[in-house]
Amino acid sequence: MNSDFFKILGRFLLLIPLQVLIANHLRIFGYINPQICLLFVMWYPLKKDITGLLLSTFLFGILLDSFSNSGGVNTAALLFICYVRLPIIKFIFNDKDLNLKLFKYSNYGTLPKITLILSLAFIHQFIVYVLEYFSVSYIGTILFKTFTNTLFTTFVVVIFLSIFTSTKKQ
Amino acid sequence: MQFILYLIQKNMSFLLFFVLELIALFLTIQLHSYRKSKFINSANEISGGLYNSVTSFRDYLHLREENQLLAEENTKLINYINASTPKKTIFLDSIDSLNQQKYTYTPAKIVNNDFHKSNNFLTIDKGLNDSINVDMAVVNPKGIIGITTNVSNNYVSAISVLNTNFKVNAKLKNADYFGTLSWNGKSTKEVQLKDIPRQAILKVGDTIVTGGRSSIFPAGILIGSVSNITYRNNRYDQINVALFNDVRNVSNVYIIKNLHKIEIDNLEKRRNE
The missing domain is CATH 2.40.10.340 (Rod shape-determining protein MreC, domain 1)
Structure with missing residues (x-):
């Protein structure tokens, strides 16, 4: 129980500077920033109560937003990801009696994993850009930025996931 | 009453999600409407x-x-300093409010x-x-x-x-025609000048400076040079200004x-x- 808490706290304290100081300054082609903050939600243990996930993600998002002066844009997107995470995982891994306690990303194939990250990243990016531009007239820009950012985010998150899950295998 | 409590208990996680999402949306809307975020900002x-x-x-x-x-x-x-002529020494008998x-x-x-x-x-x-x-x-x-x-x-x-959301009063450097400067969110090198009266003569390359019609910017601070002008009905439609600064x-x-x-x-x- 306690080790989980410290793991989550560690990710919280590591992912924020990583996102704010490195990922937000990459600006590939001028605007692409991989959103590795997604990993906070993805790595949160499925067996745990969603209340803890929602509250910690809220804090995480607010802190990210305060760094980038973006109101509540990241918070709203991350909270939504939290809420739809379990249904999407069940749908993509096609596992109706998913054992939440034994769930591990490394138990599943590469393709479903990439699909999962792609869909989560797309939802997250879409909400971020819709809230940021806040205007229908920018729909072209919103979609273009969402697509390019989703692809790049997926690429980076897959790398992170493969690096850190392989070491955890016992 | 018990039924309502039961419903709340059953949908606890959704309610929490809903409330937190509402707070986040409130913060976002507040950012868009007041042009600054009062609660969540990087000045901490x-x-x-x-x-x-x-x-x-x-x-x-x-x-x-x-x-x-x-x-x-x-x-x-x-x-x-070298170009301005040396000023005469004036003896003041009171505080000069002009200077x-x-x-x-x-x-x-x-x-x-x-x-x-x-x-x-x-x-x-x-x-x-x-x-x-x-x-x-x-x-x-x-x-x-x-x-x-x-x-x-x-x-x-x-x-x-x-x-x-940035807006500043701007004018042509060589004539007293005023307009409003804002950014359309596209190129980081160009901003847009609007509301310039049609009688103003404007060429590509003209310098745009701040107008000084606000208590924030002094008049005459450099902004950029006109890079592109489009017309509509003989009026200026959009004037692109290339910033001198690489922001x-x-x-x-x-x-x-x-x-x-x-x-x-x-x-x-x-x-x-």
């Missing part, structure tokens, strides 16, 4: 301090450009600079302790950069010129404090009442 000790320590490392990479900029500004100032200083400049450093979004902000390493407050101009020798919006004891966050790459700035601002604001408030 945590984000300001973290950005500050990282910037102190990164600054070494840009020392050459900064020195160049300072040398150019020095040359300009020396030329200005009172109106603006003070505080040197500061940008510790974080966003430019990839549509609403970009800067974080600057001066705050209330250096008598910096909200609604002050942020400039460098090449031109305008932003306006301060939120302040803490040691840091201030400023709305960047590359923010779709993506600024580090040292001045914050301008208008010493008459409170007086002007009070007067305008009284007029509106």
Whole structure:
């Protein structure tokens, strides 16, 4: 129980500077920033109560937003990801009696994993850009930025996931 | 009553999600409507301090450009001093209200600079302790950069010129025609000038400076040069202005404090009442 808490706290304290100081300054082609903050939600243990996930993600998002002066844009997107995470995982891994306690990303194939990250990243990016531009007239820009950012985010998150899950295998 | 309690208990997680999402949306809408985020902004000790320590490392990479900029500004100032004729010494028997200083400049450093979004902000390493407050101009020798919006004891966050909510009064350098300058969120090198009257003669390459019709920017601060003009019904439709500054790459700035601002604001408030 306690080790989980410290793991989550560690990710919280590591992912924020990583996102704010490195990922937000990459600006590939001028605007692409991989959103590795997604990993906070993805790595949160499925067996745990969603209340803890929602509250910690809220804090995480607010802190990210305060760094980038973006109101509540990241918070709203991350909270939504939290809420739809379990249904999407069940749908993509096609596992109706998913054992939440034994769930591990490394138990599943590469393709479903990439699909999962792609869909989560797309939802997250879409909400971020819709809230940021806040205007229908920018729909072209919103979609273009969402697509390019989703692809790049997926690429980076897959790398992170493969690096850190392989070491955890016992 | 029990049924309602049962419903709440059953949908506890959804309700929590809903409430938190509402708070996040409220913060977002508040950012869009007030052009600054009152509650969540980077002018606090945590984000300001973290950005500050990282910037102190990164600054070494840009020392050459900064020195160049300072040398150019020095040359300009020396030329200005030499060109202006020596003033006659006048003995004043009272305080001359005409020659009172109106603006003070505080040197500061940008510790974080966003430019990839549509609403970009800067974080600057001066705050209330250096008598910096909200609604002050942020400039460098090449031109305008932003306006301060939120302040803490040691840091201030400023709305960047590359923010779709940024608006400033601007004019042609060689004629007194005024317009409004804003950014359309596309290129980080160009801003848009609107509401220029049709009788104004405008050419590509004309210099645009601040108009001084606000208590924030002094008149005549450089902005950029006209790069592209489109017409509609014989009127100016959109005028693109290429910024003199590369806002993506600024580090040292001045914050301008208008010493008459409170007086002007009070007067305008009284007029509106």
